[in-house]
Amino acid sequence: MTSDSPAQMNSNESGSEVKEQVVVQTNVSAEDSGVAAESAASVNNTALAEQNESLKTQLEERSTQYMRIAADFENYRKRTQKEKEDSEAIIKRNTIMELLPIVDNFERARSQIKPANDGEMGIHKSYQGVYKQLVDSLKRLGVSPMRPEGQEFDPNLHEAVMREPTDEYPEGTVLEELVRGYYLGDRVLRHAMVKVAALKEDTSSEDKSTTNDG
16 A cells, blocks of 8 residues: 655645635635625616606606696687687677667668558568568577566666656656667677656645645
8 A cells, every 4th residue: 555655745735725725716706796796786776766766757747747738728728719709709799789770770660651552562561571581680699679668677778768757657667668679698789778657746736735825
């Protein structure tokens, strides 16, 4: 049996030490790599979280801006629509007001002119036919006449141009419509000019007072 020489034993021991050092260094390197990988992953996760939060903030800002723009546009649309409707209503009202005096003239002619023969009757029916067409057109536009006779005087609807003393009606009763008033929808288009009942003075008391003075 051959025994190892001291030199060989030293050589073997040195080799073992080197191997152990290599193993240790390898394990240390592996551990360092693992720590580095974990550190890199942590950094990446943090960066992704920050990026995600930044994108979420930007999305919320864009959503808020969009909602604000949408609300502004809706307000603009409503405002322009109302302005358009108001403008159309003013034009419609002014146009109808220009036509009302023509209607008044037709009505005066109908009440004052009395045809004396067939020829005059033909002319009368002819222009009254035009009057009817005009009135029908105004009705389609939402115009309707007031009927104030017998009603209580209302300054929101009527304009009193005459007062007539009477004991047949209460004071303030509309006795006669002198110029016709009209509504446009549910609003007053033109006030009616009316004659209103006033208190009748007690003539018997006046006569009695005059007699006593004499």
